[in-house]
Amino acid sequence: MFTFISLFACTEYGFHNKIGINNGANDSNGTSDGSGFDFSTDSLIEDEPEYNSLVGRVCSPTGGDWIVDAYVYVEIDTNNDGVIDYISDDYTNGEGFYTLNDLPQGEHIVYISKGSFTKEMVVDVLPGTTELPFDVCELDQPSIAVVDGEYDHIEQILQELGIEYTLYDNNTASSMFGNLELMETYDIIFINCGSYADVENASNPQKIDNVKEFVNNGGSIYASDHAAYSIGYAFPNAVDFIGVNGLASTVEAKIIDPTMQTILESSDATIDYDLNQWMVFNTVASNVEVLVSGDVQFINSTNSVELRNDLPLAVRYERGEGTVVYTTFHNERQGSTFAVDKLLQEMIFSL
Template sequence: MTKPRDEGWSSSEESTSIAEHAWAERMNRTLYILFASLLVSCATLSGCDDTKSNTNDDTCTGANCVLDTSVQDGTGDTTTDVKPDTVPDVETELPMDVTVDVDGEDVDDTANVEVEETVETDVADDTDVPVGCGYGSIKGRVCSPNGSDWLSDVEVSISGFDCDGNAIVIQDFTDANGFYYLDNVPTGQHSITIKTGSYTTSVDNVRVDAGKETDLTGTLTKTCLDRRAASIAVLTGTFDHIEQILDQLGVTYQLYEGDSAALNPNSARSGLDLLKNLNELLTYDILFINCGEWYQSFNLSTQAEVDLMEANLVTFVQSGGSLYVSDWAYYWAELAFPEAVDYYGDDLFEGSAKKGNIIDNLVADVISTPFQNALAPATTLTIKFNWPAWVVASSVSFTSTVHILAASVPTFSETLTDVPLVVSHKPTETSGTVFFTSFHHEAQLSGQMEQVLRFLVFQL
């Protein structure tokens, strides 16, 4: 970009407004287009030979030739020789003749143009801040793939540049009803990124006008997650059926046989085969293991097979996959991540934690912020335990998070206090998340519990 040769120019004036920068860009582009238009006719001029190479010796290849171009201002005193890809430095406010020379021959029709003053700024070219930049806002709503369940604690963000050319990220999290609000958004077109658990989607070409609010909450403008955005495997179980919740949410998944193929004729193949095959396991983002008679799997497996499945689950989670286990399926999480949760009884023996002795409703406290946001304004909920001998977690490590806590739980031998009922564990910053629930999904009939379970699915 050229600077003016005005007598009054000083270094202190080099920092200009964004509007001046945009105006200067337009003027330089106009001048450059003029040069390009004069050169397009190169292929038909005498002296151009399509068979010659593109060099600086007055030879050319078609319209890509390298030519000498001269610029003479209206005073007749200044002539500047330039190449076709060069914008010359010339006096402003004077007429200018542009002549293209091919193999020493001048083109008869030269162009006469008016040159206007341009300025140079320190603003980087990639900021691309529009003239007249201002600020507006965006309000929107996020739903599950079925289009009717609103999702809470979903991260919504946009990135770009503000009106001063500074890089920005504007972020919000949806509330209990799926609403979000992005304020102080620069005018123009934006792409919104929506992320929760293993699900990510985007909304492109969202226009924001100065002083106005863009509404994305309507039936046609709300954002629903893509049901195929996450790849899910479900291992069936005799006593729980997480797939029922997935069906309600409109999420796609692949069933694998858990306890018995006879009980689950739609299962594709054995869940044990999946756990033994790391390559196949890594094709999934989320693995659900339902509560069932998994002790039979251990009794029928060799120690080498159990060790292999344990190692594969560790790799799966550390590679970003998320694992969910309910009640009796806890032992898969115990095998892979023994430090995350201290289950009741002897950890070396599968089934020793099955000591929950209540077949009734149990009132529990919601203690983590994400779950509180999902249930707001409620801070307690009622959980239904429909089978005896459910798995009891005694305590958790500092790397785990308790989301729902029971003040008191009777076992077959004693009463425990402060018992975790929903726990999550994230081994590393880049790993997936492991979730454990002591209760079953299919037993929960209250609206509150359905809301919790649907929320939980999108945390994985």
Template sequence: MKKSIVLLLVFISALSCSKEQTNNSSGDYSISGKFVTPNGLDPVSKASVKLYKDGTLVQDALTDSEGNFILDNLTKDSYDLSISKGQFRTSTSVDLGDLIDAFTFDLDSLPIDELPSIAVVTGYYDHIEEVLYNIGLVDQTTGEPLFDIIDGQDVADRSTVRNGHHQSNAVAKRNNPMLAPNVDFGFGDFIESPTLLANYDIIFLNCGLNETKTQFGNNLNDFVTNGGLLYATDWAYSYLAFITQGGADYLSFYEPDKSGTSLSTEAEVLDQTLIDWLDLNYNIEVPNATVTIDEFLSSWQVVDTYDPTTVIPWLYGPVEYDGISESKHLAYTFLHGDGGVLYSSFHTENNTSDATTVERLMQYMVFELADMKVTVD
């Protein structure tokens, strides 16, 4: 009997030691990396990082203001990693069994390699396509943009189809010849066709596009309601009337229209992560949480009011309009149906080869717009 008890104690002790050794060897490993735009340079903050083992989610996190993340307390197994900011994504596999004399698997920079379907409508004054191109939404072999560019001045009906890459006055100011319109339809055909609109996940309406097709803004309303994302700046506000119900929802636009006269302002940045992103990645100082916004038209569209329960404002600064001097919010995002909208009273003009502070702001807000749909999915 005593012998049996001794053997039982030895067996229990062996099990205990085995369990203790397993615990000591588990949870000691980490995976780190940095999520960046397709150019491999610009960090993407607040991106969703998900780690799977055998198809089961085991850990998730968000990237920080420098695009960095770390997943720790992992066992030495094989994993699948997915990182996304809306529909801007990348994925990879990680085998921690490959680690030798190290406890952290450093993936370094992981650029976006899966893109949403994007359409940009050209305008005389806003060149958001330059920003998209410069962050790497471009075929590295051919130099062609990985998004469709639609001539914002082309509203005439036609019976024949034109080839892409035609030149127009709407792109005359662009620095990059690769950013001419590259599809076989113009803005008139585009906005009149729910089928064409539905081909895209994100649509960009540059300031300075043709403003004679606003009666088809109901198609844009349906596009956003059904899950699309819409960027519109300054004079393109006229295409938001169906979404805002003439100012009853989200935003109301000041009348007389295009009465903004300030060419520059020191605007308060209302998001701390954006402040950190500018400072840490681009050495853009944000003293007292303010930045210089100097890319207004001489007659820009003022937002009169916004609904703080449905709209997120991004910037706030003193401006002049219609003989009035007061502070106004200058950029907004809001959800609408299953989609979302970004509207800004200022925009990019991209007259320099280097990205300006305003263009960095727009870059950041474009990714925030892209991430809005995730909130409702």
């Protein structure tokens, strides 16, 4: 004997009901009126859960900047059996907004991540659309170390973002690179151009192994210009350089990374190289992402000025569980350039 289900729904009033159908004969309890519909309580089938939406926004740890392309999701266990049945997810748009759909009413844990910056919060999803207030938008801050350098100061960008960090000079940085356990107390390590500790790492296999393990185990490293020794020796097949022979110039750069294009609302930016002898890329591996490129003038092996088009200026790559970002340009040399500040901020949040 087959049982058929008929669905009656009045979505305007949020009314849904499912009623069983029998063969039209009266049963012993007299629960049928002969029309074929069974109005007994036992024949009513439990309503399907209502599905709702959650709208929120993601911002920097101090609330000053909206975060683009953060990943937001909720895991749904529809029958509370401990097994995740599906995931409702979204990426934040150019103004930091996200929308999660198909959420059952009730409490859910919302997970948010952007690089090493994360957040978890319990949200009570109400019928219809629940809009979160802006004062819950802040990401939690990861643990950050900055290695001092003579020619660059990425910590200035961190200060603008209100992000806390521990600053290491050359002596203390050298000790840190020799101590993997200490390195792994940090989520991100920034190495400024002109760090003597970075240069010293090139001649210390144990420190290079520590850098490699730090990244493979989930840590992230940002390095600028001459601070290419640690990452270069730890990951020798990632990038190849022509040399430290870039000429002072203003480069009209191409923004390749889609998230950066969204943030700038442009695919172009002006980058200032005010000094000679900056690192010039030759090639990058196929699994290295070029973020920014441009036409570069440099001194070649014949001591002549050479121009190459579309060379990488900033790259990002993953190794193991971690991430490396490297830029040929400095924060310090850009002055108050809005575009480069925003590029560097996005690179920081992507680590």
